Amino acid sequence: MKKILLFCIAASLFSAASTTAQKKKKSKKGKTEQTAPAQKQKKGDIKNYSQVVTKDAVTDNGLFTVHKVDKKYLYEIPFSKLNKDMLWVTRIAKIPTGLGGGYMNAGSKTNEQLVHWVRFQDKILLKAKSYDNVADSSKAISASVKVNNYEPTLFAFDIEAFNTDSTSVVVDVTALFNTDVPAISGLSSRLRKTYKVKRLDPKRSFINSVKSFPENIEVKQDFTFNASEPSTLRATESISLQINQSMILLPEQPMQPRIFDPRVGFFTVSQYDFGSDELKADKKTYIRRWRLEPKDPEAYARGELVEPIKPIVYYLDPGTPENLKEYIKQGIEDWQKPFETAGFKNAIIARDAPTPEEDPEFSPEDIRYSMIRYVASTTRNAVGPSVSDPRSGEIIESDIIWYHNHLRSYRNRYLLETGAANPNARTLNTKPKEIGDMMRMVIAHEVGHALGYPHNMAASYAYPVDSLRNGEFTQKNGIAASIMDYARYNYIAQPGDKNIRFIRQMGPYDHYVTNWGYRYLAANSPEAEVPTLSKWILEKADNPIYKFGRQSSRFDPQSQTEGLGDDPVKASSYGVKNLKYVAKNLSNWTSDQTNNYDDLEELYGELLGVYSRYAGHVVTNIGGVFENLKTPKQNGPVYTPLSKTKQKESMKWLQDNVFSTQSWLVDNAILQNIDYAGYPENLRKVQARHLNGVLSADRIGRLLDAETTNKTYYSALEMLSDLRKGIWKEAYIGKSADIYRRNLQRTYLERMGTLLNAKNSSRSSFNVTTSDVSSLVRGELKTLRSKLKVAKNGSINTVTRYHYEDAIAKIDQALEAK
Incomplete structure (x- = not known):
């Protein structure tokens, strides 16, 4: 016993x-x-490891151990990797022609999401995760944040087996990658609707490869969808894509964030902190930037240039034309100098992609590598997207996209904008060195985006207009204070100006913003950095070359796309003067050389676009409001309306250079060789765009706002009166109106009728229906009607008389409709 x-x-x-x-x-x-807790198993539910991972398995070790058994792919997930934050990035690896309208390509990111793998009973769940709402886990409110931000499950897997020492779980991920999971499919709902996608065809879809690396897993899938209207080869009724799924383990300890300040330009990530001591959900915004830390902190602290522990490395697409590689590398490494300002040497490096012999595992879609993608596409563009850690803003990887036909855009703009003063631009065969220099600057611009910098549209306003006619100044300072502005060419310089730099380059703001965002500060929290960061801003606050101007501004004359110099009226005057010279010689530089009219037609259309941009810069002055972002401790207001004198000068410029008939744009030697009809309409469209812009409800609203702050500003009534008298000038001086003016005057009546019945818009900053807009418009139309009744009986031709009678009828109809 x-x-x-x-x-x-x-x-x-x-x-x-x-x-x-x-x-x-x-x-x-x-x-x-962590190991698997003991569980009561049903017979046959969870198999022995050797039954699942058989002797025939092909195994790849890495973040997860990946096994390929026959046609199945198995993930062996360590329990230590469950509940860990991972970034999942979906990219297109191969794409059919035209999919997405030309702005999608091999390398395009279609989704980016944070995920983690979670165990629930006898299942492993792949769940999407968000850091939009957070709270310190030690605080009670963190429980509320968790239950009120329940995470969606992307996929659920049965546990197939545990490994032999119960430290890992095995799941079959085949179904995740060979079925149509919308979050990782590569085809958005918009594209599915556009191309009438019916379903994924499983017989023509398969997993291409699964590769596991120490911190990431890369999966390639071939998908074929049945689609009624594919972008190419429509008879096939199919869309085939190769998709790359990247999953990378994020650092256990996120990079220390840097708090965003709107006075300096950065892309950002934001979170609402419910555990904050503020009496609200405290929104915290951090800049997006790469993690650069000095190898030798002590030498760095002494002011020595120090290499970072992990530099930023860009690899060139294997498909990059050989003659362009030099310029692309220069564009990348142009950022080395700004990084030296921040204390780092060799912080950013350009390399050729390794050959298959050098590295058979290398893939442009692998999230470990940042790439300059060269895309064989007719699209004219370049972009600089990046992937970042939503917890801290740390940039993990980026792909710069260059579309092949963008070279043609730069050739055309070079000819049109600088041809008057620059003999080298007066050709369709731009010198390779000059094309290379242009491409270098575009790559530098896009790399700037990938470093975290948005467009800085105030950088072109930093330099006085006439300084851009000075050779010494432009060679030293370029044409704008930052490469991140849209200041591509010097269209200010006039014929006879010497030693001019016509192509943009890096500027002082690029050094300033890099130092502000990337200088390593030995602070123990983001908040501890703020006094130093604010001090740097205040030291530069009164110098325009360090000003940041938002691209989203539609009202600030300082922050305009494609602008140059600190005076839009003077700059556009120089620009139009140069365009007149170019228009006069356009046939000689194009069709006379090629013996066809293709380039003449293309460049004439783009010339109208360039002219329209110059006009648009002046339109912004009307109702213009300067935005100078500052804190309450800084002197002066944030928003200041443009002076009445400058606005009236701008109105006169528009009457003389846009609304009066621009006969130089209606050159029969060009038009009769490129089109059979529509000559007056070409000019009317440009004029209508800017007339409608002047008569926008928002612009009139800003003029009304300005009257409440200072009676000396340009009033809405005075602006409308000046515009009416200019547009209908012939009626006031008893002169007949030509066809171009009659077209413009009808456009005026159409727009005023629209304003008379304007409704509130979600984009508008004031209530249109209860404002003075309709009463001002009504009064202007009545005043015009009285003038036309007199003018139609004056000494004018028959067509103008009929036109005035028709205009009176249209006014009556608009007033009655209201």
Whole structure:
């Protein structure tokens, strides 16, 4: 009996010890690994490891161990990797022609999301995760944040087996990658609707490869969708894509964020902190930037240039034309100098992609590598997207996209904008060195985006207009204070100006913003950095070359796309003067050389676009409001309306250079060789765009706002009166109106009728229906009607008389409709 009792006790102790050992097991590195808790298993539910991962398995070790067994792919997930933050990025690896309208390509990111793998009973769940709402886990409110931000499950997997020492779980991920999971499919709902996608065809879809690396897993899938209206080869009724799925383990300890300040330009990530001491959900915004830390902190602190622990490396697409590689590399490494301002040397490096012999595992879609993608596409564009950690703003990787036909855009703009003063631009065969310099600057601009910098549209306003006619100044300072502005060419310089730099380059703001965002500060929290960062801003606050201007501004004359110089009226005067010279010589530089009219037609259309941009810069002055972002401790208001004098000068410029007939744009030597009809309409469209712009409800609203702050500003009534008298000038001086003016005057009546019945818009900053807009418009139309009734009986031609009678009828109709 005693023997039996002792045996039972021993068996009990052995069972307890065994259970304890199963719960915790020391790894070889001395760390404790989480293991699978013992569970009661149903027979046949969870198999033995050897039944699932058979001797025929092809195994790849890495973040997860990946096994390929026959046609199945298995992930062996360590329990230590469950609940860890991972970034999942979906990219297109191969794409059919035209999909997405020309702005999608091999390398395009279609989705970016944070995920984690979670165990629930006998399943492993792949769940999307958000850091939009957060709270310190030590605070009670963190529980509320968790239950009110429940995470969606992207996919659920049955547990197939545990590994032999119960430290990992095995799941079959085949179904995740060979079925149509919208979050990772590569085809948005918009594209599915556009191309009438019906379903994924499983017989023509398959997993191409799954590769596991120490911190990431890369999966390539070939998908074929049945689609009624594909972008190409429509008879096939199919869309085939190759998709790359990247999943990368994020750092256990996120990079220390840097708090965003709107006075300096950065892309951002934001979170609402419910655990803040503020009496609200405290919105915290951090800049997006790469993690640059000095190898030698002590030398860095002494002011020495120090290499970063991990530099930013860009690889060139293997498909990059050989003659352009030099310029692309220069565009990348042009940022080395601004990084030196921030204390780092060799912080950003350009390299050729390794050959298959050098690295058979290398893939442009691998999230470990940042690429300059060269896309064989007729699209004319370049972009600089990046992937970042939503917890901290740390940029993980980026792909710069250059579309091949963008070279043609730069050739055309070079000819049109600088041809008057620059003999080298008067050709369709721009010199390779000059094209290379243009491309270098575009790559530098796009790399700037990938470093975290948005467009700085105030950088072109930093320099006085006439300084851009000075050779010494432009060679030293370029044409704008930052490469991140849309200041591509010097269209200010006039014929006879010497030693001019016509192509943009890096500027002082680029050094300033890089130092502000990337200088390593030995602070123990983001908040501790703020006094130093604010001090740097205040030191530069009164110098326009360090000003940041938002691209989203539609009202600030300082922050305009494609603008140059600090005076839009003077700059556009120079620009139009140069365009007149170019228009006069356009046939000689194009069709006379090629013996066809293709380039003439293309460049004439783009010339109208360039002219329209110059006009638009002046339109912004009407109702213009300067935005100078500052804190309450800085002197002066944030928003200041443009002076009445400058606005009236701008109105006169528009009457003389846009609304009066621009006969130089209606050159029969061009038009009769490129089109059979529509000559007056070409000019009317440009005029209508800017007339409608002047007569926008928002612009009139800003003029009304300005009247409430200062009676000396240009009033809405005075602006409308000046515009009416200019547009209908012939009626006031008793002169007949030509066809171009009659077209413009009808456009005026159409727009005024629209304003008379204007409704509130979600984009508008004031209530249109209860404002003075309709009463001002009504009064202007009545005043005009009275003038036309007199003018139609004057000494004018028959067509003008009929036109005035028709205009009176249209006014009556608009007033009655209201």
